[in-house]
Amino acid sequence: MDCNSIISKFANHPCFAFVPQDSTKQKQEQKKTVSFSSIPSERKINNASDCISFMQAGCELKKIRSNTRIYNRFFTLDLDLQALHWEPSKKDPEKAKLEISSLKEIRVGKNTETFRSCAVVDQICEDCSFSLIYGENYESLDLVASSADVANIWVTGLRYVTSHNKQILNLIDGNQNTLRTTWLHSVFDQNILGGNGIMLEDEAVKLIMQLSQGLKESKVRIKFREFQTDKGKLASWVTKEEFTDIYYDLCTRPEVYFLLVQISRNKEFLDAKDLMFFLETEQGMINATEEMCLDLIRRYEPSKQGQLNGNLSIDGFTRYLISPECNIFDPEHNKVCQDMTQPLSHYYINASHNTYITENTSRSPSDLLGYVRALKLGCRSIELDVYDGPNEPVVSKRNNVTSPISFNNVIKVVNQYAFVASEYPLIMCLRNHCSVGQQKIMAQKLKMILGNKIFTEPPNSTQSYLPSPEKLKRKIILKGKKLPQNIDLSEGDVTDEDEETEGSRSLTDTFFVSKRTIRLCRELSDLVTLCKTVQFSSFHNSMEKQKYWEMCNFSEPEARTLANEYPDDFVNYNKRFLSRVYPSHLGLESSNLNPQEFWNCGCQLVTINYQTPGPMLDLNIGWFRQNGCCGYVLRPAVMRDEVSYFNAYLKGIVPGSLPQVLHIKVISGQMFPKPRGSGTKGDVIDPYVYVEIRGIPADCAEVRTKTVHLNGENPIFDESFEFEINLPELVTVRFVALDDDYIGDEFIGQYTIPYECLQSGYRHIPLHSFTGEEIELATLFVHIAITDRRGGGKAHKRGYSVRKGKNTIKYTMLRNTGIKVIDDTFKIAGQPLREAADIRENVQNAIVSFKEICALAPTANLTQCILTMSSRLLNNVNTSAVTLSMQDNYPYLEPMETLSDAQKKVLSSYDLVIHEARYLIDVADTLYDKIMQCWKSGLEFHRGVHHLAKKEGLKGAKISKALENFAWNITVLKVQ
Numbered sequence: 001m002d003c004n005s006i007i008s009k010f011a012n013h014p015c016f017a018f019v020p021q022d023s024t025k026q027k028q029e030q031k032k033t034v035s036f037s038s039i040p041s042e043r044k045i046n047n048a049s050d051c052i053s054f055m056q057a058g059c060e061l062k063k064i065r066s067n068t069r070i071y072n073r074f075f076t077l078d079l080d081l082q083a084l085h086w087e088p089s090k091k092d093p094e095k096a097k098l099e100i101s102s103l104k105e106i107r108v109g110k111n112t113e114t115f116r117s118c119a120v121v122d123q124i125c126e127d128c129s130f131s132l133i134y135g136e137n138y139e140s141l142d143l144v145a146s147s148a149d150v151a152n153i154w155v156t157g158l159r160y161v162t163s164h165n166k167q168i169l170n171l172i173d174g175n176q177n178t179l180r181t182t183w184l185h186s187v188f189d190q191n192i193l194g195g196n197g198i199m200l201e202d203e204a205v206k207l208i209m210q211l212s213q214g215l216k217e218s219k220v221r222i223k224f225r226e227f228q229t230d231k232g233k234l235a236s237w238v239t240k241e242e243f244t245d246i247y248y249d250l251c252t253r254p255e256v257y258f259l260l261v262q263i264s265r266n267k268e269f270l271d272a273k274d275l276m277f278f279l280e281t282e283q284g285m286i287n288a289t290e291e292m293c294l295d296l297i298r299r300y301e302p303s304k305q306g307q308l309n310g311n312l313s314i315d316g317f318t319r320y321l322i323s324p325e326c327n328i329f330d331p332e333h334n335k336v337c338q339d340m341t342q343p344l345s346h347y348y349i350n351a352s353h354n355t356y357i358t359e360n361t362s363r364s365p366s367d368l369l370g371y372v373r374a375l376k377l378g379c380r381s382i383e384l385d386v387y388d389g390p391n392e393p394v395v396s397k398r399n400n401v402t403s404p405i406s407f408n409n410v411i412k413v414v415n416q417y418a419f420v421a422s423e424y425p426l427i428m429c430l431r432n433h434c435s436v437g438q439q440k441i442m443a444q445k446l447k448m449i450l451g452n453k454i455f456t457e458p459p460n461s462t463q464s465y466l467p468s469p470e471k472l473k474r475k476i477i478l479k480g481k482k483l484p485q486n487i488d489l490s491e492g493d494v495t496d497e498d499e500e501t502e503g504s505r506s507l508t509d510t511f512f513v514s515k516r517t518i519r520l521c522r523e524l525s526d527l528v529t530l531c532k533t534v535q536f537s538s539f540h541n542s543m544e545k546q547k548y549w550e551m552c553n554f555s556e557p558e559a560r561t562l563a564n565e566y567p568d569d570f571v572n573y574n575k576r577f578l579s580r581v582y583p584s585h586l587g588l589e590s591s592n593l594n595p596q597e598f599w600n601c602g603c604q605l606v607t608i609n610y611q612t613p614g615p616m617l618d619l620n621i622g623w624f625r626q627n628g629c630c631g632y633v634l635r636p637a638v639m640r641d642e643v644s645y646f647n648a649y650l651k652g653i654v655p656g657s658l659p660q661v662l663h664i665k666v667i668s669g670q671m672f673p674k675p676r677g678s679g680t681k682g683d684v685i686d687p688y689v690y691v692e693i694r695g696i697p698a699d700c701a702e703v704r705t706k707t708v709h710l711n712g713e714n715p716i717f718d719e720s721f722e723f724e725i726n727l728p729e730l731v732t733v734r735f736v737a738l739d740d741d742y743i744g745d746e747f748i749g750q751y752t753i754p755y756e757c758l759q760s761g762y763r764h765i766p767l768h769s770f771t772g773e774e775i776e777l778a779t780l781f782v783h784i785a786i787t788d789r790r791g792g793g794k795a796h797k798r799g800y801s802v803r804k805g806k807n808t809i810k811y812t813m814l815r816n817t818g819i820k821v822i823d824d825t826f827k828i829a830g831q832p833l834r835e836a837a838d839i840r841e842n843v844q845n846a847i848v849s850f851k852e853i854c855a856l857a858p859t860a861n862l863t864q865c866i867l868t869m870s871s872r873l874l875n876n877v878n879t880s881a882v883t884l885s886m887q888d889n890y891p892y893l894e895p896m897e898t899l900s901d902a903q904k905k906v907l908s909s910y911d912l913v914i915h916e917a918r919y920l921i922d923v924a925d926t927l928y929d930k931i932m933q934c935w936k937s938g939l940e941f942h943r944g945v946h947h948l949a950k951k952e953g954l955k956g957a958k959i960s961k962a963l964e965n966f967a968w969n970i971t972v973l974k975v976q
Contacts, residue, residue, distance in 0.1 A: 046248045051157030059150060064142040068119045081161050098134060098141060105133040106158050111855035112140040130155050138902035148718050156261055163266040179269050180313045183303035184244045197240060204238040212251040214671045214777040223250055253714060255668050256318050270312040281863050283761035328763035329753060336628040343465035345578055346640045348599060350624045350631040351381035353582055353607035356395050360590055360612045365403045366396055368413050374610050375417040378624055380631030381427040381605050384410060386434055393438045411449045418476060422630040425472035427531060430480040436491050436521045443523035450476055456529055459549040466530060466548055469632050479531035481520055493517040539569040551578035556593045563601045568647045571639055574602030582607045592616035596694045600648035602639045613771050622752030623732055636729040638971060643942050645967035648696040653812050654726045655971040662723040663859050664691060665783040666705050672712035672778055675739050675746035685712040686740040693723050695731035707740040731755035735765055735780055749775050760784050785859035812972050815965035819948045822941050826969050829934035832927045833976055839920050846916040853909040872906050890918055935973035
C-alpha cells in the first residue's frame with residue numbers, strides 16, 4: 001500500500017470537504033512530540049551519541065502496570081545496544097529485559113490503553129510519559145521519567161537505536177563525519193592564518209559570534225575558559241576539534257535538535273522530502289513541493305555541501321525556524337483581507353483619544369507628532385479639542401493646561417498623513433469650544449487645506465445604514481454638532497461636547513442630565529454629514545428616532561453600565577449606529593480603558609490614549625493588525641446580521657459561532673534582554689512566560705509557565721496549555737515574558753496577536769518592548785494547534801472522548817417565543833438540528849478514535865494518522881498487508897493477507913472514519929435544505945413579530961422576550 005496515494009485520496013475526496021477538520025481555519029496541526037525541557041549542563045545533549053551514553057549509564061523510571069500499580073525501576077541500555085534492562089525485578093535477570101529488535105514504536109505521552117485505564121492518569125505528567133511498543137501483538141512497556149528532559153533523551157535515543165542498529169557504534173566512537181562538523185571544519189580552515197591548524201582564542205570567539213547571532217562575548221569566553229580548565233590547558237590558541245566542540249555546546253538549541261531528529265526519522269539533517277513532510281503536516285502549508293523545499297535549503301543551509309546535496313543541518317533548520325517564514329502571524333493578514341463593502345457601523349474602527357498629547361499625563365505638551373504617530377499606526381479616528389486662540393483657533397486641553405498648537409498646522413499634518421497607512425476613511429472628531437468668529441476660521445481652514453477630501457454629501461434619507469469604507473476611500477469625515485437643516489439660520493445653539501464635564505455627570509433615570517449649550521455657525525455645521533453627534537437617552541428611543549448618520553458619545557462608566565445591564569440591546573444598537581467610547585477622566589494620568597469589554601458589545605470607536613504604553617495599548621495595536629493595519633476590522637456576523645442574537649455575557653454556546661480549543665505549547669525563549677531599569681540582580685534574569693486570552697468573558701483566561709532560573713539566552717519552559725474558545729473572532733492572545741523577582745516581576749517583552757491571525761505549527765514570536773518597538777533577536781518559540789470542540793462541551797479528556805453516549809451531546813436548543821404560528825414553524829427544524837448534531841458528533845468521535853488508535857494527540861491531523869497507519873500495516877517483509885480499493889469513489893482498504901489483532905484494530909478504526917464521513921455526505925444536502933427552509937420561513941415573520949405577539953396577548957417584558965427568542969432561533973438556524 002502506498003500511503004501517499006491514500007493521503008491523496010483523502011485530500012481530494014469530497015468526503016473530507018464535509019468532515020469537521022482539526023480547525024475551522026482548515027489548517028494542518030502538529031502531533032504532540034517529545035518534550036523540550038531544559039537539559040542540565042552535566043548532560044547537555046548535542047547529538048544522538050549523547051542520548052545513548054546517557055541511557056547506557058542508566059536512570060530511574062517509573063513503570064506503569066495495567067492494575068494501576070506503579071513501580072520504580074532502574075533502566076539501562078546495554079553496551080552493545082541489543083536490549084533494555086531493568087532492576088530490581090522478580091523475574092530472572094534474563095527476562096527483565098526488552099530486546100531492541102522487538103520494538104515496533106516509541107510513543108510519546110500517555111497514548112496506550114495502560115495509561116488511559118490508569119486510575120491516577122491525571123496525576124501523571126504527559127511530557128514525562130512514553131511507551132515502548134513491542135512484539136507482534138503490540139504490547140506496551142509504559143514508563144514515566146523524573147522530568148520531561150529525561151523522557152526526551154530516552155525517546156530520541158531509542159528511536160535512533162531502532163533505526164540505525166549497528167551503525168550507531170560508529171557514532172558513539174565519534175567517527176561520524178556529519179554535515180555540521182564538515183561545515184565547521186571548513187569555516188575554521190578558511191579563517192586561520194598559516195598552515196599550523198590552530199586559531200587564536202580571540203579570533204575563535206569572534207568567529208563563533210559571527211556564526212551564531214546574539215551570543216554574548218562574555219558567555220563565549222567563559223565557555224573557552226571552562227574547556228581549557230577541563231583539559232588542563234593554559235595556551236590561548238584553539239584547535240579545529242576544540243572549536244567544533246565549543247560551537248556544538250554553545251550553539252545547539254536542544255529543542256530544535258530533538259524536533260529535527262523526529263522529522264528526519266532519526267537522521268542528523270533534513271532532506272527535501274523530510275522538509276516537505278514538516279511543512280505539510282506540521283506547519284499547515286498547502287501544496288508544498290520538493291523544489292520549494294530545495295529552494296528553502298539553498299537559502300537557509302550555511303554549508304555549501306548541504307546546499308548542493310539538498311540537506312538541511314540543524315543550523316540551517318534553526319535559521320529557517322527563526323526566519324519571518326515561521327513567524328506566528330499569518331502573512332495573509334498583512335494586507336486588507338476582509339470585506340470592506342459593509343456599512344461603516346459593521347466595523348471596529350481604530351480610534352485615538354487626545355491625539356495631540358504625546359506623554360502619559362493630562363498636562364503633557366500638545367504636539368503635532370501625536371497626530372503623525374497615530375496616523376502612521378493606522379488610526380482612523382483622531383481628536384481635536386479646539387479653543388479660541390489669540391488670532392485663530394488652537395488645539396489644546398481644556399483651559400490650555402497643555403501648550404496649544406495651531407489648528408491650521410494640525411489640519412496640514414492631517415492632510416499630509418491622513419492616508420499614508422490606510423486609504424480608508426478618516427473620522428476627525430471636532431470637539432468645538434470656539435466662538436462663532438473662530439468657528440468660521442476653522443471652516444475656512446478645513447475647506448482650504450483638505451479640499452475635496454472632506455466628505456460633504458448629505459445623507460440619503462432612503463437608506464438605513466452608513467456607506468461602506470470602500471465607498472468612502474480617501475475621504476475625511478467630520479464628526480461634531482450640526483444645526484437643523486430645515487431652519488434657515490446662520491448660527492444656533494447646540495449642546496457642548498466637553499468630556500471633562502461629561503465624565504463628572506451622574507446617571508439619572510433618563511440616563512443623562514441636560515447639558516450646557518454653545519453657539520454653532522452654519523459654515524462649520526455644513527461640513528458635518530455622516531457623523532452628527534446627538535445625545536443618547538435610551539436604546540428604545542434611539543431605535544425609534546435616531547437617524548443612521550447620527551452617533552452618540554459614551555464615557556467609560558456610562559458605556560460599562562449599558563454593557564452590563566443591556567448587552568444585547570447595545571449590540572443591536574451598534575448594528576445601525578456608530579458609538580464612541582472614551583476613557584474616564586480620573587486623576588492626571590491619561591490612563592486607558594479596556595477596549596475589549598466595549599468591543600464585546602459592538603462599540604466601533606473605543607478611543608485609546610496612544611501616548612500611554614501598556615497592556616491596553618498593546619491589545620489595541622495587536623487587534624487592528626488583522627486586516628492589513630488599515631484601521632478597520634469587520635465585526636463577527638452574529639453582531640452584524642439584522643436578525644440575530646448575541647450577548648457576550650451568555651454562558652455556554654454562543655449561537656452563530658463554532659467553539660474551538662486552542663492548544664499552546666510554550667517551548668523556549670531566545671535572547672531575552674535584561675528588563676529596562678533593572679539593577680538588583682546583576683546581568684542574570686529568571687524568566688517566565690505569561691499567556692493571556694482576551695475575548696468575551698467566557699473565553700478570558702490567564703496562565704503562566706514555570707520560572708527558569710539564571711537563563712535569559714535560551715530558557716526552556718516546555719509547558720502546554722489548552723484554552724476553550726467560544727467566539728474566536730473576538731479573541732486576542734497576549735504572550736508576556738517577565739523576570740521573576742521577589743521585589744516585583746519586571747517586564748521583558750510582549751506580543752499580542754488576534755486569534756484569527758495565528759498560524760499553527762512551530763512558530764517564533766518576536767517580542768516587543770514596553771513602548772512597542774521590536775526587541776532585536778528576542779523571541780519565544782511555541783507550538784500552536786487549533787481543534788474543534790465537539791458537541792459544545794468542554795475539551796475532551798484523552799481516553800474518554802469516544803465513549804460518550806449520544807445522550808450526553810449538548811444540543812443548541814431552539815427557544816419558545818410564545819407565538820404559536822412562529823413556534824410551529826421553528827418546531828419543524830428540531831429533528832434535523834438534532835440529527836445534524838449527532839452526525840457531526842459521530843464523525844468527530846470516529847476521527848478521535850482513529851487518532852487514539854494511532855497513538856496520536858488530539859492536535860494531530862488525518863495525514864499524520866494515515867502515515868502512522870501505513871507503518872502499522874506492514875508485514876514481516878516490510879511490504880503492505882492491505883491494498884487501496886476505491887468503492888463508489890471512497891478510499892477503502894482491503895486486506896491482502898491475515899492481519900494481526902493490532903492491525904485489524906487500526907484498519908477497523910479507519911473504516912469507521914470512512915463510513916461516518918460517507919453517511920454525512922449522503923444526508924448533508926437533505927438536512928441542509930430542511931434547516932434552510934425553516935430559516936427562510938422564520939425570517940418571513942421578522943417584520944411582524946411585534947404585531948403577532950400583541951395578537952397572542954403578550955405585553956411588555958413578554959414581547960421583548962419573544963423578540964429575543966425569535967432572534968436566537970434565527971441565529972441558531974443560520975449557523976447550522
